[in-house]
Amino acid sequence: MNAPHTNTPAAAPSSDVRSEEMLLNMGPQHPSTHGVFRVVIRTDGEIVLDSESHVGYLHRCFEKHCESVSFLQSVLYTDRLDYLTSMGNNLAFSMAVERLYPDLKIPERAEHIRVICAELNRIASHLLAIGTYGMDIGAITPFLYCFRDREKILSIFESICGQRLNYNYVRPGGVAYDIDDSMIAAIKDFCGYFRPKAQEYDDLLSNNDIFVRRTANVGVLPKDLAISYGVTGPSLRGSGLKRDLRRDAPYSIYDRFKFDIPVGTGEKGTLGDCYDRYMVRVREMIESLKIVEQAVAQIPDGPFKSEQLKGKLRPPKGESFVRVENSRGELGFYVISDGKDVAARVKCRAPSFHNISLLSDISKGCMIADMVAIIGSLDIVMGEVDR
Amino acid sequence: MTTPYTLVDWVLGDGAGWLARFIGAILVWAVPITGFVSFVGLLSIWLERKISAHIQCRLGPMEVGPHGALQTVADGVKLLAKEDIIPADADRILFAFAPMLAFAGTIVGFAVVPFGPGLIVADLDIGLFYLAAVGSLEAIGVIAAGWASNNKWSLFGSVRAATQVVSYEIPMGLAFVTIAALAGTLSMVGIVEQQQGWIANWFLFRNPFTWVAFIIYYIAALAECKRAPFDLPEAESELVSGFHTEYSGMRFAIFFLAEYAQMYVVSAVAAVLFLGGWYTGIAPLDAAIGGGTAGMVVGAGVIVTKSFLLVCVQMWLRWTLPRIRLDQMMYLCLKVLMPFGMLTLVGSTVWEHFLPSPAIVKDGGGWTGNTVMTGVVVAAIGTVALVAYVRSVIRATPSLRAASNS
Numbered sequence: 001m002n003a004p005h006t007n008t009p010a011a012a013p014s015s016d017v018r019s020e021e022m023l024l025n026m027g028p029q030h031p032s033t034h035g036v037f038r039v040v041i042r043t044d045g046e047i048v049l050d051s052e053s054h055v056g057y058l059h060r061c062f063e064k065h066c067e068s069v070s071f072l073q074s075v076l077y078t079d080r081l082d083y084l085t086s087m088g089n090n091l092a093f094s095m096a097v098e099r100l101y102p103d104l105k106i107p108e109r110a111e112h113i114r115v116i117c118a119e120l121n122r123i124a125s126h127l128l129a130i131g132t133y134g135m136d137i138g139a140i141t142p143f144l145y146c147f148r149d150r151e152k153i154l155s156i157f158e159s160i161c162g163q164r165l166n167y168n169y170v171r172p173g174g175v176a177y178d179i180d181d182s183m184i185a186a187i188k189d190f191c192g193y194f195r196p197k198a199q200e201y202d203d204l205l206s207n208n209d210i211f212v213r214r215t216a217n218v219g220v221l222p223k224d225l226a227i228s229y230g231v232t233g234p235s236l237r238g239s240g241l242k243r244d245l246r247r248d249a250p251y252s253i254y255d256r257f258k259f260d261i262p263v264g265t266g267e268k269g270t271l272g273d274c275y276d277r278y279m280v281r282v283r284e285m286i287e288s289l290k291i292v293e294q295a296v297a298q299i300p301d302g303p304f305k306s307e308q309l310k311g312k313l314r315p316p317k318g319e320s321f322v323r324v325e326n327s328r329g330e331l332g333f334y335v336i337s338d339g340k341d342v343a344a345r346v347k348c349r350a351p352s353f354h355n356i357s358l359l360s361d362i363s364k365g366c367m368i369a370d371m372v373a374i375i376g377s378l379d380i381v382m383g384e385v386d387r
Numbered sequence: 388m389t390t391p392y393t394l395v396d397w398v399l400g401d402g403a404g405w406l407a408r409f410i411g412a413i414l415v416w417a418v419p420i421t422g423f424v425s426f427v428g429l430l431s432i433w434l435e436r437k438i439s440a441h442i443q444c445r446l447g448p449m450e451v452g453p454h455g456a457l458q459t460v461a462d463g464v465k466l467l468a469k470e471d472i473i474p475a476d477a478d479r480i481l482f483a484f485a486p487m488l489a490f491a492g493t494i495v496g497f498a499v500v501p502f503g504p505g506l507i508v509a510d511l512d513i514g515l516f517y518l519a520a521v522g523s524l525e526a527i528g529v530i531a532a533g534w535a536s537n538n539k540w541s542l543f544g545s546v547r548a549a550t551q552v553v554s555y556e557i558p559m560g561l562a563f564v565t566i567a568a569l570a571g572t573l574s575m576v577g578i579v580e581q582q583q584g585w586i587a588n589w590f591l592f593r594n595p596f597t598w599v600a601f602i603i604y605y606i607a608a609l610a611e612c613k614r615a616p617f618d619l620p621e622a623e624s625e626l627v628s629g630f631h632t633e634y635s636g637m638r639f640a641i642f643f644l645a646e647y648a649q650m651y652v653v654s655a656v657a658a659v660l661f662l663g664g665w666y667t668g669i670a671p672l673d674a675a676i677g678g679g680t681a682g683m684v685v686g687a688g689v690i691v692t693k694s695f696l697l698v699c700v701q702m703w704l705r706w707t708l709p710r711i712r713l714d715q716m717m718y719l720c721l722k723v724l725m726p727f728g729m730l731t732l733v734g735s736t737v738w739e740h741f742l743p744s745p746a747i748v749k750d751g752g753g754w755t756g757n758t759v760m761t762g763v764v765v766a767a768i769g770t771v772a773l774v775a776y777v778r779s780v781i782r783a784t785p786s787l788r789a790a791s792n793s
Contacts (some may be wrong), residue, residue, distance in 0.1 A: 138624060138708075141442055142440075205709075
């Protein structure tokens with residue numbers, strides 16, 4: 001008997017009914033492709049036989065822009081890559097520029113602020129990811145619960161840097177503005193507020209039987225396939241591989257904090273299914289919260305930006321590559337400087353692009369509703385896929 | 388069966404000829420029913436907005452009228468003023484006809500839905516059968532809409548609607564038959580009158596199987612209304628808007644209105660079949676109210692209240708649950724609800740054969756015979772609910788979960 005929650009629909013019984021395959025254009029304007037992403041699906045009824053992804057609708061020449069504007073101005077463009085994790089993008093690009101300077105020391109306070117902001121941003125990003133994922137599955141209420149809490153983080157960011165999105169806050173040498181005690185108090189408040197709230201998502205969504213049946217055993221991404229496609233971030237960890245740059249190749253001051261790396265366990269279905277990827281995000285929020293709490297507790301006084309970098313940045317000749325663990329995976333920036341005030345070349349390794357590339361491999365034989373669930377569980381941001 | 392005393396008789400007096408009765412029926416019923424449907428639509432849409440808002444930590448509409456009560460009217464005006472768009476490649480005639488068919492399919496259901504004692508358009512002897520028959524007419528409109536739109540997403544929506552109809556109709560019919568076998572009549576008024584007296588006389592409490600029948604009916608009714616978790620034909624996140632993707636303006640509004648009217652119809656039918664119709668469930672109170680005009684007014688209030696409570700439950704479910712998948716919907720309807728529906732039918736009739744409740748008599752008795760049975764059922768359901776609650780608490784609390792696993 002075919003259990004209802006397995007991912008393999010029963011093979012169509014041979015009959016006299018003539019059926020035809022149909023090409024279905026999903027996107028670029030579709031509610032569940034999370035942006036202007038287009039998938040051409042070859043369907044047999046509701047069953048997806050094959051799919052082909054098309055990207056590029058949002059291409060904005062980020063890398064070329066960086067060759068024509070100054071380094072500080074380039075930070076602004078990184079905001080628009082993965083616009084849900086702007087702090088992480090800023091951090092990665094700033095670190096790449098900083099690495100071009102041989103003996104640059106970033107003040108301790110700046111490092112702490114960077115970590116706090118990046119982790120708060122990770123929580124905000126995961127909140128949006130699981131909220132919209134609920135919406136993909138058809139539950140609208142969790143989305144608004146997530147936005148309720150995300151708004152609190154955005155308000156903190158607004159008080160820190162004046163922006164609720166596209167912060168342009170972490171810059172080469174430190175951060176743009178210092179944070180004061182009221183902001184630290186707001187962050188501490190949020191930590192106390194969020195921990196019990198995180199339980200609500202589990203009550204409302206994670207433990208919901210319909211949700212489990214819609215996501216468990218769907219879109220199974222085996223570990224080897226994930227590795228061969230260069231998948232990173234929660235989507236990789238959902239397949240059971242404990243790989244997190246914050247732990248494996250610590251940057252900034254991540255080596256000082258205690259936190260766990262949640263991985264998929266196949267608790268409701270198969271290892272690497274949509275449910276595992278979703279649960280990794282839910283659990284990572286709590287781990288990020290732990291980091292924020294530790295960072296806030298030990299934040300030192302001192303300057304918030306390096307005195308060594310002043311005026312227009314003209315990094316010495318050389319090249320640098322920096323990768324950070326962003327909310328969606330490894331974000332890498334490769335920067336070549338020829339000593340001028342603009343970069344000679346910038347290359348961005350965006351996690352969403354690699355994560356979505358395997359869509360057609362894991363969506364064969366699923367139903368159209370599963371297609372939506374799979375795209376949602378990979379959690380892509382098109383601003384980053386197309387750059 | 389003698390011709391029942393209806394509102395038309397009440398207005399015209401007993402001696403009216405057939406033509407006067409026909410015109411009277413139009414004036415007395417068709418016009419007010421259409422008005423009532425519109426009112427139900429407006430009220431339900433407002434209720435849905437407020438209920439969803441309060442479930443989601445929002446306020447909902449607050450600007451137009453007190454607590455946004457007139458927001459739906461404003462939206463209706465907006466929809467009326469919108470450009471009427473028919474896609475170039477659509478089947479123009481069918482495209483325009485589909486919303487009417489859907490709306491008509493819903494509104495004819497009101498013909499056998501009682502609003503109170505005597506307040507029924509037509510107390511057909513085959514009322515329940517008629518309802519089951521016209522209940523799927525709306526789906527025809529939906530299927531036509533999806534087909535006429537000439538849009539692949541709409542087509543998916545309409546095919547899903549067709550799939551859904553053939554899935555939910557069978558368990559729903561089995562729930563109907565269970566009640567019809569108990570009541571011995573298909574007349575809606577007749578079914579209500581069987582439930583006179585104390586609350587224990589309601590068919591819901593008649594025997595343990597009717598509880599199951601009620602749940603089966605309600606789940607099937609959710610599917611009939613295309614409400615979450617069965618909103619597959621319009622599945623916003625999957626099929627854009629499913630069958631009404633191409634519809635805008637007033638045609639869309641009519642689909643919308645039909646959906647909300649349908650919600651009322653299925654809830655009112657649940658109230659009639661299981662929840663005692665227009666009876667309050669307190670025998671002396673009903674006796675004190677008596678018949679006549681007072682009975683009509685109070686009865687109408689009771690049945691409309693019961694119906695709207697069930698409508699609110701539909702909304703509550705919609706804003707809590709995710710959507711199930713098409714194959715899961717078919718599995719649920721055909722492999723879970725249908726066997727249980729058959730079990731219900733057989734179990735209920737066998738129960739009535741060996742343990743006939745003395746409660747069914749209309750002469751006011753009844754509390755004694757059903758008390759034991761009702762107590763058992765309530766205790767059983769209470770136990771199940773308690774166990775489910777404790778389980779959910781354990782599952783939701785990590786420390787308890789760890790303890791229970793080890």
